[in-house]
Amino acid sequence: MYKSIFIFIISLLFISCNDETTQEDNEKIIAKNKQTFNLLSSIWDLKVPTLSPTAENEVSNWNEWQQFVIEINQKPKSNLTAFQLKTKNISSKIDSLQLNIPSQFNIPQVKSRIAALDTKIKMLDSFIHLTDVPQNKIKELIPEINEEMKSLVGQWEEIIIKKRIPKEVGEEYMIQALDTTRNASPELMMEKIRKQDSIDNQQFKDENKSPQRKKLLKTE
Known part of the structure; x- marks a missing residue:
């Protein structure tokens, strides 16, 4: 009988300790979440750059972009959960954006x-949903997303x-050539120059060896 009472008392003490530990952990999580919410409220300045009137007109019928802009411009205000829902919605909007790009921008x-924008937004969404939110990472990501x-x-x-600049005859070919040159690696460009020099030198030697060239040199 005494043994049963002893076991019962020990069980109550164990349960009580567990309850205290759980409550303490919950209080820590609540305090951490509040701290994270305050941080997000102070640094959350996601904003889409102002477009020129022409560009704004070009994307006016791009519904996925308009929905993305609306989502970006609405800042969460209530709690951390609101920020978590916001990043989830933004992530969803940019997924839709990639699936329907207007032909001229495709x-x-x-x-x-x-x-690149999608990658940054997905990272932000993942970080905000972690139990222990990495606040420093979020501080870095907000300006990176804006960039x-x-x-x-x-x-x-x-x-x-x-698109609005009229092209003269041959200008499009010149632009393509310039783009090719800009995109080429320095090593590749140097290799092409060396090959061309080699070809030019060989042509010069061949011309000097020709009978007509030798005859001309004797005449001179």
Whole structure:
């Protein structure tokens, strides 16, 4: 009988200790979440760069982009859960963005910039949903996401400007040649120069060996 009472008392003490530990852990999590929420509220300044009137007109019918902008511009206010829901929604919107790109913007340069933006947003979404949110990582990601959006919009502006400039005869071929040169690696360019020099030297030697060239030299 005494043994049973002893076991019962020990069980109560064990349960009580567990409850205290659980409550303490919960309080720590709540305090950490509140700290993270306060941080996010102070640094959350995601914003889409202002487009030129022409560019704004070009994307006015791009529904996926308009939905993405609306989601970005709405800042969460209530708690950490609101920020978690926000990053999830933004991540979903950029997935839709990649699936329906207007034809004039559907080029590798634009796709690569959207992909880079998507990667940053997915990272932010993953970090915010962790139990122990890495606050320093989030501090770094917010401005990086803004830079990616700025780069994307800048690419659109460049496409629109080039489209509006009338091309003279042969100008398009010249632009293609310049693009090829810019995209080539320095090593490849040097190798092409060396090969061309070798070809030119050989042609010079062959011309000097020709009977006509020898005859001309004797005459001189």
